[in-house]
Amino acid sequence: MATAGKVIKCRAAVAWKPNAPLVIEEIEVGPPQEGEIRIKIVASSLCHTELFHLFEGKDNRGFPTILGHEGAGVVESVGPGVADFKPGDKVIPVSAAQCGECRFCKSPKTNLCERSWLNYHVDLMSYPTTRFTCRGQPILQFTGTGTFSEYIVIRQMYVVKIADDAPLDRVCLLGCGVSTGYGAAVNTAGVTPGSVCAVFGLGAVGLGAVMGCKNAGASRIFAVDINEKKFEKAKVFGATDVLNPKAYDKPISEVLAELTNGGVDFSLECVGNTEVSRAALESCVKGWGVSVLVGYTDADFSAKPIQLISGKTWKGTLLGGFKLKDSLPKLVNDYMTGKIMLDEFITHKMDLEQINDAIHLMKTGQCIRCILTISK
Template sequence: MDTAGKVIKCKAAVAWEPNKPLVIEDIEVAPPQANEVRIKIVATGVCHTDLYHLFEGMHKDGFPAVLGHEGAGIVESVGPGVSEFQPGDRVIPLFISQCRECRFCKSPKTNQCEKGWAADHYDVMALADSRFTCKGKKVLQFMGTSTFSEYTVMNQIAVAKIDPAAPLDKVCLLGCGVCTGFGAAVNTAKVEPGSTCAVFGLGAVGLAAVMGCKDAGAKRIIAVDINSEKAEKAKAFGATDFVNPKDHNKPINQVLVEMTNGGVDYSLECVGKVEVMRTALESCMEAWGVSVIVGWTDMHDIAIRPGHLICGRTWKGSMFGGFKSKDGVAQMVKAYMDKKLMVDEFITHNMTLDQINNAIDLMKDCKCIRTVMSVSPQ
């Protein structure tokens, strides 16, 4: 049955309130309006940022919502004014827009865009308006994407068209985690050949950062995590050393400084904890070290002694790995299809949408790297 122009009733995992299990509900997804596309989500990863919103941020105005922002799917229909997409296109939803018209999009200095949900509502992590309703109530669209739903509606500036041959249940991870970590190393830190790096946190983002450091030609990559079971996985992605802070009776930054004759050239924090961010900075060579904050949190202030920067270190932040979203995702999908990028290796579990709470528990308990949920049949 042709669904274009009609409300679609489908399944979605709804977060009705913070710190509670998601509920599989029947929701209504309105047709796309001007400059919008409606997408059938085929597969989605579960990312820590989803858990952050649910269990840590818990913004009072951020619920009810459909979470999920690391997906891939097929365009079902398009609204008026859409010329870039047509039904049947294989796409990846983007939580950072690329309108190609604003001053940010036109600048090579940033991958941010002045349009999209993040421009005014980054604290709530959703726009006030959405195309979702459930039980007569408006349901928010998380990070402008909401991939824990069989269908979603997005502005065309936040959708990347990809190689139609790409497996959606793999490249969905390029919608967030893999690009975020990999790009933080190659685009933001600008890791140089022959350098020494440290990556803090070995979830999907951290492992992708390790992979990025290797791709950039780093000669030594020290992976840091409090779970020693991740050591072998890190080495598979390119780490040369593994350090567990629990194995040492001194601050881990001191351990790294001693290991590297003064500190690493580059450090990447992929945990989302302010104390680790400071440690990562202090692990850098004081004269020229570059430290990049990759892990997301907006709950605490961070403090540093001015001398730690005055001496020559650089402290940077990275959102989505510095990739211009539409362009970067398409490039990364091509790199994957050309067998120049590891993606399958991040996937430790495969589940269906009705198992979403099991997938969330796996991530909470640090028992997975990425779980990919099968949402709709292709």
């Protein structure tokens, strides 16, 4: 392309500081260096992880930054040493590295990678080096991606090539939230046919978990949330029962125990709330119940040891346990052949300039996923 090897000026939504609206700016995006790829981002969704970093953080580390990590686009150019990608390839940039060389990448037991930003720069939620500049200063790339920009430069171990006919404004959802919930059910929990499940929290991650439970063959799926407006959507993804904890004068774990003869086989906490995490564990049947922590929080929490001594298992998951470079092409194919749903997660569509409106919708629980058109 004519822009290869040159600095590109483009639009991006910059978060200059926490607890403030994003600002649409003209930024400069440098050419890719060794092992890097420059991508034109076509579409991106908004995930609650952005809200956590922007509004719930406690200091200015990690700013200024360009948020966004559920995007999809087209390769514009590649740097030296990149052999598996070429200009024109459709791709999904992801926030979890897969170098393919470290002990974690070589193990089938985990999707962690020793070379991920997560291991060294978790306070920034970004690598300290960046190809973004604006107003003469470097701008960080949130989770190494930064998809609220028309162009990004990203290391090739964070890029997944997908089918040429994949709709980018749909499959971008697979970059984080949907895959996280879906994988938490089918990979981490290992939901079995005929089992009884409970999913706590019905955002995109929770609805992905409901879909995973259904596809794994669960016979009964309880969808738990205090926002009853989400109940009908949960049924679309496979929920058989819906529960609002505020509608009962006893703990929701006791309600579930009464409804299931002692507790559910699998529970998935998709909120990122310590009280909900404990309730999800206590909702499991003793002896073999499995509870998975899916929602993110950095708060401390605890549980009574008897919950685990009685035979329950408490597990955590990152991005649903998927090695994304390996798994995303199959998930894209599963969507295109009707095995998983994506369109049903989308409640709003907006342009990049409307990003603060999209943030408001997510903060107030008025949307599941909003798709932003980044480039046209």
